[in-house]
Amino acid sequence: MKNKKSKTEKTGNISRRGFLKGAGIAAAGTVIVGSGILISKPHSHEKDEKFVPGTISINMKVNGKIREMNIEPRTTLADALRSELHLTGTKVGCNRGACSACTVWIDGIPTLSCMTLAVEVGDREVTTIEGLAKDDRLHPVQEAFIEHDATQCGFCTPGMIMTAAHLLARNPSPTEDDVKKATSGNFCRCGTHPKVFAATLDAAHKA
Amino acid sequence: MKTKRIKLPHGIPGYNLGEIEREVPSTEPPALAVNDKLKVIGKRIKRTDALAKVNGSAVFTADVHLPGMLYGRMLRSDIPHARIKSIDVSAAREYPGVFAVHIFDRRYEGANPKKNSSDSEFPDVIYAGQPIAGVAAVNPDVAQEAVSLIKVEYEPMDFVVTMDEARKPGAPLVYQTDVDQEASDGGEEIEEGLKSKGNVRGPSTKSFYGGPRGDLEKGFAEADVIVERTYRTQVQTHCPLETHGVVVDYNHGNVTIYASTQSTKNTRNEFARTFDLPKSRVRVISEFIGGGFGAKHTLGSFGVMAGYLSKKSGRPVKIMLDRKEDHISAGNRPNSLQIIKVGAKKDGTLTALKQLSYGTAGIGLGAGVGNIAQAMYACPNFKTEQYDVFTNTGPGAAFRAPGNVQGAFALEQLIDELAERLDMDPLKLRDKIDRSVIRKVEREHGTKILNWQKPKKPGSDPGPVKKGIGVAQAHWPRFVNLDSSVEVRVMRDGAVEVRSAVQDIGTGTKTTLAQVVAEELGLRAEDVTVLIGDTLFPIGPSSGGSVVTGSITPPARNAAYKIKTKLTDIAAEELNTDANNILLENGYFMLTDEPSKKISFKELAAKMRVEQITATASRSDDYGGFMLGTIGFEELGSVQFAEVSVDTETGFVKVDKVLAVHSCGRPINIAQIESQINGGVIMGIAYALYEDRVMDKNTGHQMNANLDQYKMPFSFEIPDIQIELIEEYGAISSTDATGIGEPANIATAAAVANAVYNAIGVRITEIPITPARILAALNKEKKVNNE
Ligand code: FES
Numbered sequence: 006m007k008n009k010k011s012k013t014e015k016t017g018n019i020s021r022r023g024f025l026k027g028a029g030i031a032a033a034g035t036v037i038v039g040s041g042i043l044i045s046k047p048h049s050h051e052k053d054e055k056f057v058p059g060t061i062s063i064n065m066k067v068n069g070k071i072r073e074m075n076i077e078p079r080t081t082l083a084d085a086l087r088s089e090l091h092l093t094g095t096k097v098g099c100n101r102g103a104c105s106a107c108t109v110w111i112d113g114i115p116t117l118s119c120m121t122l123a124v125e126v127g128d129r130e131v132t133t134i135e136g137l138a139k140d141d142r143l144h145p146v147q148e149a150f151i152e153h154d155a156t157q158c159g160f161c162t163p164g165m166i167m168t169a170a171h172l173l174a175r176n177p178s179p180t181e182d183d184v185k186k187a188t189s190g191n192f193c194r195c196g197t198h199p200k201v202f203a204a205t206l207d208a209a210h211k212a
Numbered sequence: 213m214k215t216k217r218i219k220l221p222h223g224i225p226g227y228n229l230g231e232i233e234r235e236v237p238s239t240e241p242p243a244l245a246v247n248d249k250l251k252v253i254g255k256r257i258k259r260t261d262a263l264a265k266v267n268g269s270a271v272f273t274a275d276v277h278l279p280g281m282l283y284g285r286m287l288r289s290d291i292p293h294a295r296i297k298s299i300d301v302s303a304a305r306e307y308p309g310v311f312a313v314h315i316f317d318r319r320y321e322g323a324n325p326k327k328n329s330s331d332s333e334f335p336d337v338i339y340a341g342q343p344i345a346g347v348a349a350v351n352p353d354v355a356q357e358a359v360s361l362i363k364v365e366y367e368p369m370d371f372v373v374t375m376d377e378a379r380k381p382g383a384p385l386v387y388q389t390d391v392d393q394e395a396s397d398g399g400e401e402i403e404e405g406l407k408s409k410g411n412v413r414g415p416s417t418k419s420f421y422g423g424p425r426g427d428l429e430k431g432f433a434e435a436d437v438i439v440e441r442t443y444r445t446q447v448q449t450h451c452p453l454e455t456h457g458v459v460v461d462y463n464h465g466n467v468t469i470y471a472s473t474q475s476t477k478n479t480r481n482e483f484a485r486t487f488d489l490p491k492s493r494v495r496v497i498s499e500f501i502g503g504g505f506g507a508k509h510t511l512g513s514f515g516v517m518a519g520y521l522s523k524k525s526g527r528p529v530k531i532m533l534d535r536k537e538d539h540i541s542a543g544n545r546p547n548s549l550q551i552i553k554v555g556a557k558k559d560g561t562l563t564a565l566k567q568l569s570y571g572t573a574g575i576g577l578g579a580g581v582g583n584i585a586q587a588m589y590a591c592p593n594f595k596t597e598q599y600d601v602f603t604n605t606g607p608g609a610a611f612r613a614p615g616n617v618q619g620a621f622a623l624e625q626l627i628d629e630l631a632e633r634l635d636m637d638p639l640k641l642r643d644k645i646d647r648s649v650i651r652k653v654e655r656e657h658g659t660k661i662l663n664w665q666k667p668k669k670p671g672s673d674p675g676p677v678k679k680g681i682g683v684a685q686a687h688w689p690r691f692v693n694l695d696s697s698v699e700v701r702v703m704r705d706g707a708v709e710v711r712s713a714v715q716d717i718g719t720g721t722k723t724t725l726a727q728v729v730a731e732e733l734g735l736r737a738e739d740v741t742v743l744i745g746d747t748l749f750p751i752g753p754s755s756g757g758s759v760v761t762g763s764i765t766p767p768a769r770n771a772a773y774k775i776k777t778k779l780t781d782i783a784a785e786e787l788n789t790d791a792n793n794i795l796l797e798n799g800y801f802m803l804t805d806e807p808s809k810k811i812s813f814k815e816l817a818a819k820m821r822v823e824q825i826t827a828t829a830s831r832s833d834d835y836g837g838f839m840l841g842t843i844g845f846e847e848l849g850s851v852q853f854a855e856v857s858v859d860t861e862t863g864f865v866k867v868d869k870v871l872a873v874h875s876c877g878r879p880i881n882i883a884q885i886e887s888q889i890n891g892g893v894i895m896g897i898a899y900a901l902y903e904d905r906v907m908d909k910n911t912g913h914q915m916n917a918n919l920d921q922y923k924m925p926f927s928f929e930i931p932d933i934q935i936e937l938i939e940e941y942g943a944i945s946s947t948d949a950t951g952i953g954e955p956a957n958i959a960t961a962a963a964v965a966n967a968v969y970n971a972i973g974v975r976i977t978e979i980p981i982t983p984a985r986i987l988a989a990l991n992k993e994k995k996v997n998n999e
């Protein structure tokens with residue numbers, strides 16, 4: 006399997022340890038407060054070496070690019086995207102398949118990334134909210150969400166948009182009931198639903 | 213203080229709009245015209261941060277990643293009540309990837325016992341989920357594994373998790389002594405110094421507006437009709453989609469904290485106090501916050517833990533609660549048992565209103581519900597007795613209109629029942645007993661829109677699915693937080709920047725500030741950059757109690773006005789005229805009498821003597837003063853109507869439509885106000901029909917600490933929501949705007965319950981109104997009728 010091929014020169018403990026070692030200084034360098042008293046002791050933590058022997062290196066196609074990451078077999082796709090690739094647009098609201106905040110597309114199909122292991126993705130392509138706009142042009146659903154004020158706190162928004170955009174991809178002229186059905190797993194505590202429905206229908210008209 | 217007199221718009225357009233003269237500090241800007249005459253305020257302006265929210269670039273606390281950052285997890289007791297004999301963290305400390313371990317020496321949540329009853333060096337555990345110790349490690353999984361290696365020797369004690377059990381004599385005691393607790397900025401009321409008997413503390417007979425009034429006995433004796441009922445409401449958890457969390461970079465006492473908080477100010481102050489640091493050494497940043505609803509007003513025990521772990525490890529430490537932790541430990545709306553009794557004359561005039569309530573905020577205080585009954589209706593004889601009941605469950609927290617949501621559920625059904633007993637239209641009865649002008653206008657609007665007629669006979673629809681309509685009202689005080697300051701800067705390239713520590717938890721505060729400043733400076737909202745959610749900037753209010761808009765927009769306008777004054781002077785020089793002959797509009801300074809003579813904002817800025825001019829303003833007292841403390845005159849009143857269908861065979865209730873008629877003073881951003889009202893209504897429906905924290909009596913654990921078994925509304929549960937917004941000018945500040953968060957959530961559950969009654973003819977006195985409760989109520993009714 007080509008994308009699970011191990012790349013020993015960069016795996017697991019070595020790169021992670023190097024990263025952490027440098028980090029002590031980098032952290033002190035982030036001081037913004039106060040008079041800038043920078044008394045930083047670079048850390049040397051011997052126990053890093055024993056750390057996480059089980060990481061593996063995989064390649065994953067994300068938003069059109071092949072990305073390489075070091076993960077554990079238990080790492081979810083959501084965590085891999087967020088922690089390894091720093092694609093934090095994908096949110097985790099429940100981490101057990103109940104809120105759809107973590108919705109991404111795998112080969113164009115909306116998928117809960119918190120319920121998917123990163124290693125399961127294989128050679129399929131992942132699209133996240135960061136990859137939805139094409140050549141800096143927002144997807145019509147993104148435009149419509151702005152236009153209709155379909156975000157409040159915005160934490161459910163990426164998941165909502167990935168769901169709604171997929172609906173329009175398979176059904177260019179949905180009814181309100183279709184929109185409700187598509188988003189019926191997306192939890193929003195702020196109560197954006199009425200505007201999410203309106204925005205999605207409007208995006209369908211304009212697309 | 214030097215003052216001047218200005219004339220301000222006052223009243224409701226289309227109803228009683230006029231002008232009123234007020235004496236105001238001489239530094240205040242001139243009166244702002246009504247919205248009709250404005251260009252940016254009162255319009256549907258797109259959120260200034262919407263792009264970041266739709267393209268995934270918005271960085272929430274959950275998304276913060278700092279170099280070298282560690283992840284913290286906490287060991288939480290799974291025993292609800294215990295003394296801790298010993299804690300052994302050696303294995304956790306040695307675990308590969310672990311950088312720091314910390315054990316709490318006291319509890320950082322709930323009420324504070326005056327003296328520790330335990331002789332243990334560790335605080336007693338008093339609820340299942342109480343954090344005991346924490347670990348910082350290279351990733352959350354490693355931290356969790358290390359946490360599982362911590363050995364705690366408990367001496368378990370009897371516990372109690374339901375309010376009814378806790379009230380019984382001889383119930384296990386949560387606290388051995390009297391306790392007190394500081395109220396948060398969320399608007400819950402906690403009376404100081406009250407005594408406890410067993411687990412029951414109180415009564416508090418006070419509410420925001422004072423104590424009892426009149427003579428209850430006399431009042432009931434004068435009544436022609438008396439109605440009394442017992443109501444119960446459940447515990448509701450906040451469930452912000454972004455859980456509680458922080459990243460703390462202790463950095464030798466020059467602390468930076470990223471927090472998912474409703475109060476950068478409180479987070480900073482509490483951290484400084486806990487770690488004995490000057491406030492100036494603690495910086496709190498909250499750019500995007502994934503909801504709060506009242507639960508995110510404090511630093512939280514996780515914030516303290518992250519602080520210690522960061523201090524010990526010398527690295528930034530992130531602790532995000534998982535969904536279960538958020539449910540069990542991060543706040544909830546206390547439940548309530550309310551016995552409420554009203555007496556009235558035949559014409560509806562109220563003669564007496566008595567309320568007795570019990571509620572449990574778990575190990576915390578703040579379960580009072582008396583404010584709305586005290587404030588909403590004219591009744592000369594009134595008394596409330598409110599008791600807090602301690603249980604071994606997670607601490608309550610302010611929750612979107614604390615107390616008033618529970619209180620409205622009982623009061624507004626009681627008034628509905630009274631109307632029926634008096635054979636009056638429930639709106640007519642309210643016309644008689646409600647002095648509020650704004651609610652009168654709102655009732656009129658609702659009546660017109662719905663073509664309202666006196667509700668049909670309850671339960672009279674043929675067939676198994678019965679439709680019903682109900683109405684309920686809301687009251688919320690106009691709180692102002694004087695710790696509200698804003699800085700406005702103009703740079704030589706014409707860029708305008710607004711700075712304040714106030715945070716935007718999804719309500720749209722950033723955009724509101726941009727609009728107010730843009731309006732004053734004759735610009736567009738998008739010309740103004742808003743930098744908020746950072747304690748480096750002037751202090752801002754907590755986002756709670758519907759306090760933000762009314763507190764922070766006046767200083768924003770006042771600071772912008774100061775800038776405008778300075779720029780106008782330069783313009784006068786440039787245009788060879790007098791400063792009071794200058795008008796600033798559509799991006800140009802121009803002569804009032806000769807608008808073709810003008811200079812653009814940008815060109816003028818280029819002529820500033822220095823690169824940047826800046827002005828800061830703080831919230832002044834309300835024009836005309838406050839009614840009480842910092843509570844303004846008038847109120848945030850609203851009326852909501854609900855239409856429901858009830859399937860009497862399955863017990864299933866569907867809300868078909870809600871008409872929400874609201875006012876929030878001068879509306880600043882119509883779209884954002886609508887969004888918040890939608891949110892309040894949906895949350896109210898969820899409270900009425902679905903949400904319920906279920907505790908297991910045997911283990912003391914919450915059974916549904918997730919988002920699947922804790923029932924929430926999803927797309928198909930969302931009714932058609934119609935919003936009617938009434939402009940109302942109170943001449944209270946330089947913007948005359950107020951918030952909308954709490955009022956949006958107060959009346960909904962009661963309106964739904966009244967509609968359910970109208971549909972089936974049986975009153976449901978306990979929420980959530982589940983199919984089981986509907987069927988049980990219908991069966992009971994049948995039995996009674998058959999007898
Ligand atoms: S985080 Fe994946 S469904 Fe909630």
Ligand code: FES
Pocket residue numbers: 156157158159160161162192193194195196197453502503718
């Ligand atoms: S916008 Fe806040 S959860 Fe949906």
